Amino acid sequence: MKNDGIPCCAADAVRHVRPVEVDGVTIGLAMLDRSFAEVRELGLANEAEVRTALLKRVKVYNYVPALAAAAYAGAVYREYQRWIAKE
Numbered sequence: 001m002k003n004d005g006i007p008c009c010a011a012d013a014v015r016h017v018r019p020v021e022v023d024g025v026t027i028g029l030a031m032l033d034r035s036f037a038e039v040r041e042l043g044l045a046n047e048a049e050v051r052t053a054l055l056k057r058v059k060v061y062n063y064v065p066a067l068a069a070a071a072y073a074g075a076v077y078r079e080y081q082r083w084i085a086k087e
Contacts, residue, residue, distance in 0.1 A: 016034070020079055031062075032079060034057075035057035035076075036084075039054050040084065040087075050080070054076045055073045
């Protein structure tokens, strides 16, 4: 069975964690590259739609506190912009 880039176990998932600063605190978020690639494939042009799509995917692999969702969306969008610039 093909896993399509999804980590097979916790040890493998750790290799996919990237540090991201959210409200001045550095946290580790898993599977950002995969989330970024999925959102890029959607071809969204509107920043709000991109932020929503990114946050939705980030929540699949990471805990995002409800009260911090907007801060996470901003931080992940910033990292996404950096990722796009490198592509």
